[in-house]
Structure formats: C-alpha cells, structure tokens
Amino acid sequence: MARQRVPEGPTPPPAVQKLRIRYAKRGRLRFSSTRDFQRALERALRRAAVPMAFSAGFHPHPKISYANAAPTGTASEAEYVEVSVTERVDPERLRAALDEALPDGLDVLEVVEARPGALADRLQASDWVMTFRGMPVADLERAATALLEQERVEVTRMMKSGPRTFDVREAVVSLTASPAEDDTCAILRMVVRHTTPAVRPDDVLSALRAVAALAPPTPPLVTRLAQGPLQTATATVADPLAADQAGDGT
Incomplete structure (x- = not known):
C-alpha cells in the first residue's frame, strides 16, 4: 500500500x-x-x-x-x-x-x-436596473406587462455543459418600466429571485423578446443595485449585512 x-x-x-x-x-x-x-x-x-x-x-x-x-x-x-x-x-x-x-x-x-449565519443564505434576490437608450417607454411597459401575465416563460442559455432550458417567469418578483429623469432613455427595474440556474438580466431580456418581440436598438446598460434577503410583501431586497451590524446572525 x-x-x-x-x-x-x-x-x-x-x-x-x-x-x-x-x-x-x-x-x-x-x-x-x-x-x-x-x-x-x-x-x-x-x-x-x-x-x-x-x-x-x-x-x-x-x-x-x-x-x-x-x-x-x-x-x-x-x-x-x-x-x-x-x-x-x-x-x-x-x-x-x-x-x-x-x-x-x-x-x-x-x-x-x-456574525453567525451564512452570507450565502441571505442572498435570496437581486434588484436590477436596465437602461435602454432610444426605446419608447410604452414599448417597455407593454413587454413587462406581457411577461408578468404569463405563468411560465422558458428561455435557453448555453452553459458549460451545453444548452439548458429553464423558466424565467417564476424568478421575476417585480418588473416595472419608467422614463429616465431626463427623458433620454427608458428604465426597466426588476427584482429577481435567486434560483438554480440563476436567472440573469439577459435571460429576462430573452423572455421579453419571446413574449412581446421586444427589440432594443442597442444593448441596455445593466446595473445590480442590491442583493440580499427578499422582502416578499414589498417585493424589495434588504441589506444582507444588517444582521452583522446588529450583532446577531438572523
């Protein structure tokens, strides 16, 4: 041996x-x-x-x-x-x-x-904003409404192991469209639950294309504003470090 x-x-x-x-x-x-x-x-x-x-x-x-x-x-x-x-x-x-x-x-x-408690367990959802230049807000509102009306919207993404098809709709907690303050672009704000596989902003964009033929003239600028515990009642994302600052691990 x-x-x-x-x-x-x-x-x-x-x-x-x-x-x-x-x-x-x-x-x-x-x-x-x-x-x-x-x-x-x-x-x-x-x-x-x-x-x-x-x-x-x-x-x-x-x-x-x-x-x-x-x-x-x-x-x-x-x-x-x-x-x-x-x-x-x-x-x-x-x-x-x-x-x-x-x-x-x-x-x-x-x-x-x-403090005690795994950080990964607190990262339950993300709050994203997508900024579309040259797109009418009405088109974005129509597409968001169409997606929210669906029970299931499947997209396919290429993974390391090959193509994989999964549901996007279940992960989308909220989806709202609005004009930017200077009216130069349209804003899409969304809270997305963390799932396996993770539903990314480009997956949501693929779902919007599938249900409403959304075709942005240019790729949107995407920013994650927050990730943390999902507050279901308000469809918001809380601070995952709050428990550490408070001195407890809950």
Whole structure:
C-alpha cells in the first residue's frame, strides 16, 4: 500500500476573524470577470499587508469566499466577498486600505465583521436596473406587462455543459418600466429571485423578446443595485449585512 504523503511545513495560524466586504463594479470595470477581480483582490490584500488566513495542505491558499458575482458586462453596487484573517483588524481601516489598493471602478463600499449565519443564505434576490437608450417607454411597459401575465416563460442559455432550458417567469418578483429623469432613455427595474440556474438580466431580456418581440436598438446598460434577503410583501431586497451590524446572525 502506498504511504500517504504528509504536507511539510508548519500548520498555518488559525483564523480569528471573518470579514464581509461589499464592493462595486463601475464604469469600464463592469467588463471585468470574477477571475479578474479575484486576482486584483489578492494583490490588494498583499499590498495592504492584511494578515490573511491560509488553508492547510500541499497548496495553501488564502481563505477568501466569493458570493454570487454579477455576470461579466454588468455593473453592480452590491458584490460580496468574505476574507478570514489571523489577527483582528479594524473593518473601516481595511475598507480604506483595500479601496486604495484596488483600481478605480472596483470600489470597496463597506466592511463588517461577520456574525453567525451564512452570507450565502441571505442572498435570496437581486434588484436590477436596465437602461435602454432610444426605446419608447410604452414599448417597455407593454413587454413587462406581457411577461408578468404569463405563468411560465422558458428561455435557453448555453452553459458549460451545453444548452439548458429553464423558466424565467417564476424568478421575476417585480418588473416595472419608467422614463429616465431626463427623458433620454427608458428604465426597466426588476427584482429577481435567486434560483438554480440563476436567472440573469439577459435571460429576462430573452423572455421579453419571446413574449412581446421586444427589440432594443442597442444593448441596455445593466446595473445590480442590491442583493440580499427578499422582502416578499414589498417585493424589495434588504441589506444582507444588517444582521452583522446588529450583532446577531438572523
């Protein structure tokens, strides 16, 4: 029987604190991928001399957990990541240091110490806004109404394993159209429940095309405004870090 290899070197120091970070993807950085951000964050953590906790084993890696990243090409005001450290750090100092070390457009908005409760369990829905230039609001309203009237609207998206067909309508909690303040474009605001597979803004756009032949003259600018606990009664999304700030994990 082959002998099991034992990792060499000392056991890494244990994590004593977990921090949850909210950051934004803005401007041209909306085209950065999750992998791009991972590399940028790890460089920023080293540059800021953050005492990162590492996994044990033959290939130690920093204890970083990424949660439900927005698709490449979409902007976001509500991306989340968790890091574990071997020495206690001040959340606000960490926020400022990481924000300074990351490129403009990847902006660290908030850092809190994690309380009990999994962050992933709180990310139940997202609040999105899609901005359409050169599209009449009436066309967008008609398409939104048509989608909401359906019980089921299936779309097909190419996954890594091949094409997959799934229902979009069930995930859409609310969908409203309105003119922009300067009347130069039409705005579509939507709250979408997180499902498996995840229903993305481009899936909703495909569904609108299917039920109402919606054909925007140019691709919309898409921004995630929030993600967190779904407030069903009001069709809104709450702050997932509120429980950490309040000191409980509920």
